[in-house]
Amino acid sequence: MQKNKWILQDIDKEYLHTLQQELNLPEVVLKVLLARGVKSSCEIKDFIFPKKEELFNPYLLGDMYKAVTRIKQAIENKEKILIYADRDVDGITSLAVLYNTIFTLGGDVVWYIPSDEGYGLSCSVLDKYKTENVKLIITVDCGISAVAEIDYANSLGMEVVVTDHHEPPQDGLPKACCVVDPKVVTCNYPFKELAGCGVSFKVSQALMQTYGKYFDKEIAILAVKNERIYLIVLVNDVIVKEKELLNKTDLTKFSKIVTNSKKYVEDTENKDIEIIEIEEDKDIKQVAYDILKRYRNKCFDDDGRMLEFFENNIDLVALGTVADIVPLTNENRILVKSGLSILNDNYSKRLGLGYIFEEYLKNSPVSAKAISWKIAPILNAAGRMGKASVAANLILADDNYNANNFFVELKKLNNDRKELQNENIKQFNALLKQQCDTENDNILVVSAKNLMHGVTGIVASQMVKLYGKPVILFIEDLQKGEATGACRSIDGFDIVGALDKTKDLLIKFGGHNQAAGLTIENSKIDEFRKRIKKIAKDYISTEMVAKKINVDCELKITEVNKRTYNDLTLLEPFGASNSVPIFMLRNVGFEEISVIGQTQEHLKLKVCKDGMSIPAVFWGAAKYIDDFGYKQKYDILFNMDFNRDAVQLIIMDVKIV
Template sequence: MKEGLTLFSSKYDWEIRPNKASSEQIKSLASDLGISQLVAQLLINRGFQDPDEIKHFLSPDTSDLNDPFLFNDMDKAIERIESAIAENEKITIYGDYDADGITSTSIIYETLLEIGANVTYYIPNRFKDGYGPNADVYKQLIADGTKLIITVDNGVSGYDAVEVANQLDCDVIITDHHELPDKLPNAYAIIHADLSPNYPFKELSGAGIAFKVATALSDEIPQEKLDLAAIGTIADLVSLTKENRALVQFGLNVIHLTERPGLKRLVKRNQVKIENIDEEDIGFKIAPSLNALGRMGDASQGVELLTTTDDQIADDLAKQTEKQNEERKTLVADLTEKATEIAESPENTKRNTLVINGRGWHTGILGIVASRLTDKFNKPTIVIGEDPETGIAKGSGRSISGFDLFQALHDSTDLMDAFGGHEMAIGLTIQSNNISQLADNLEQVATSQDIDCTKKPQLKLDYEVSADDINNDLYDDLALLSPFGTDNEKPAFAIKPNLLGSITIIGKTKEHLKFDIIGKNSKVGAIDFGAGQDATEIRELDRNLKVAGTIGKNEFRGRTNLQVMVSDLEVAGSVILDKRTNNLVAQMFEEDGQYLFFNPKLMDKLSRYLNANSEAQLASDFVAKNDYKKLFVVDCPPSLIDLKNVIKESNNSQITLYLFKPHLISNYGMPKREQYAKLFKFIKFHNNVSLRKHLKSISNELKINQNLLVFMIKVFNELGFVTINDGMMNTVASPQKQSLSSAVVYQRRLQEIEIENQLINLNQNALINLINEMQD
């Protein structure tokens, strides 16, 4: 760590969730259900009390899937679809370009094909058609012979498009789960949970709604569509509770049996073993690959990929999907770098909000970039891509907790051509010349609300554990609560290691950090994505960091090991820096802080080197002061207890140990009995010895180190065996018999050797451990 380096800081404010359960409740529930007390406590803390409800949560069954005909208009919709099939009317499924929309479309498309429908599908293009129903597209579909349009994962915002369809004698059935508008479309039927008072679960994804329609059409649970329902549900980040949890659990149970060649190849290209696939593989690999299609261009090939039965077509489409996803990753990385540079400009650094725009920026990835900037700077952020030819710009925004971005832009709608979203995320279309005014308006709203962008976002953790608590038994206990997701987050832990070891930078651009969390008896691997730039500081603080993260498994070269996925790192206690020295120089006193001395003469001599923002204090007068983050222990204490009294009292976030001692007497130790005998015999026959002149020759003659010899003479002098006047040593006739160890100078040397062995001669790890123990 460089001198004066800013202390490492966590990204979040950590909060351990309060325990809502009594020990009696925990024991009772654990006993009744045959689960560990940890799992029982987690369930209670997450709002579960009823054993029967918990049984269904841990092991869903088909009774957790609600009757699809409880949906309002489901009867009407099914009747119309069956009529279209009987009359061989052309049906077009109008989907959406994200993973939820692609899987929703695939579910309904396959179902209708299987029951003999004349069916096709249309996935709108993000750049050409925009989101949701497009009236011009509807006109074209109807002109091509469509008599019934079924929307999936969209539709409730398409009032105008439905009016066009009605005028052209085409019925529209809407299946959607998005927020209802003030004015509903005049559709033939609308299947939406919020319009269905009898339907008990309101959190289905687009794929979940599509699955319910498929169930109603098939008059049974379509087992072979569970894989798609699970992917769509996970991808759309809906609540993973109740019916959604059942759908995902069932889908994960059967996905390894899928007969979809496209899905098999997509899974393989994402380096996932289909027999072990879980919700994280889908959420972080499969879903982003499908989403990349819509972000980069035409998402309709996603439906073909998931529904084709041709192995060669499946292989070609999987390759194309992987290529699109890799291009998406590269674009995101490049644009994030450009946007970050703009965000770090002096002007933007002063702002509470960020509106970052650029010419020709790919509009399909703006939401991802906005999200990354929001995470990095903790500011509401809008990223806008301008079309230099048309002057039209499109943007996506992401917010921080406590700031409603949708409402903040409500009074600026006159500046925008299109605008939508919710509290945490928005999308907009705007003329380039209005961007500056929009940015100023947003900043004014943020300023008026007095948002504090310097305040760290909160990280909620379930437990605090030691590194030794992390083992396979804990992992297996936690796995009972999976699949994890929204409203059933993966349990997160604050972990206090003894040490972080094997700290390594990894990744193509060295952007990630890999290390071991080491306890007293065991260690576990950990990975911290995006923390590569902190490697130097983390190595310096390897004994002073707590780790926040979740527990998973990592397979490498055929071996599977536990691994902590790191969310954050936090300094625990004071940072101890070992700067022990036998030579003090002026540069060691340049930093602001408290400089602690045990030797008053040394303090008087060195105080003049301190700057105006520092203070010298004697250990005997030490008072902890909040004004100083750093404490410098300048010289070596006379005893360990003297140092402990200071360390225990201190509240400094950094303690630097100089422990200055110019000469180590422990290098010479204590004289042996025969050496004392030699000196005693020498002084018995020599008087008027000038120590100034003859000390070296006496040392040579007696073959006793000069340092030891001086000490021995001091002991003899104190005990009255010799007298020393003006540097002349003389023997004392018939001295009083006394133990050598009774001399004060003898005891003082023993104490000096002891403190040197306790502080100066320790290795760095042992020294830091000792100081940490003093703080407890």
């Protein structure tokens, strides 16, 4: 067995008791949150009970105003608009949100998802849509690295609005009409980890707001207390001015308003003035911000048009956000929790998704786990097999006949994907043993010839889990003389930053710090392998490769029960940066150990202590069966699961006591 490092956080028991008294939340939930750095009562309440009213203003994203006014101009002038999307679930949901919004507003809009062209914009596709008189291109979940392609679009007289969430190139942004990406260095958006569909949702939301009655109008928030007045001025809900006013002479009208006894005051110029009583002991600036918060909540609750937009799109945002494995914290947690609620209320409103949920979930709840394990792989199968348009058409389908046809085609593509995945795993594993030194190489680079594309990223992810090192897999096309690669990394090693140091060898690349794609000439792969291995040797330490497991808290065996399992649902949805809690049990025994699974790779057993026994599974651990003795004692790490009306442990790691 591997010797992994277990990291168990110390928890202040006195502070834990104080929080329990104040918040009346289960102890195990508070322990997990404290271990993960969510410590103040305010942070805990926001985490457990996220509110859609707390979503950030889309106009805080850089270039947002410029982007939506350009899109609105195209809609009103009946210019032909092309939405150009990535081919994974994030890209497809990004496309669906923006397409439906523009179409609803009367825009002349079409969409395209690449198949054989690879990731991102393609000049040949731009040529095609130039002949179809497209004036404006909007990228979703791609475009930030398409410097040359956007230069080419500009030369054709086409304007490009980039909406993306990937890391921008280090040597400058593409010369697009505007770039909406929270990861752009100059963007001051409060949350950097939106998925592509989250950015698309924000663009769509801001576009809808351009048709509202307060668009581009100044809104004044005033707090008046004794001789002090604090002023906040908003335009499109963005603060453009704030200061304390010490002289009332210029505010006679407002002085009369705040002394009026009526809650709402008639005014000839503005009927939307509300008086709010304030707490005497609060600072005047804080009072102004409290009023601002109430104003924003009221706007959200009172605007039926925007509420309808939210409810019509947030389910797709939840789907794409979970599928793209971005952190399910902060704003993403609000988006996903809201979207899952709507999906569970009525997922059949999406006719195509309804077929998938009925077939693969069989009336069980739509959870983040269900999306990650069952729904996303099926939708991604279309893109992996070069037919992402099937999944997009399935989501966009507005009649049962088409929805069913696309679903049938998608199921076949998913079966083809499984066969391709098994073949590629076999081929890449054999080549890895020939091309890599798994003991001494800090990064594993493997190149195969003429395999089918589509599942390289999945295979790379599996290899990262097996070897604990970054992996880059290439498939060489001998006719084109080019290879397409998929990269997956480990915590602490920025794979996009590493690729940037070899960009003179690459045709193109892009992605996140943990997952990226690239294209290279076949003849340059050996030089690339040599240089990327040197970079990895310089930047990846022994500690980074050694597996560390963060333990949320220790439990007694009496605490492993249905009540604790149900308490943990308060922490859902689980996903990246909010993983399923890992617990520790000390000094337990194992009984009834048996090998299970079609490939006989897994163990089924019972964990026993103090006269209690709990069923458990230990995935991939059959090779360790001879290490487990019935009289031996162990410390274990585990997730808690529920199977057939009983708690079951999913063992993560074991240490002999």
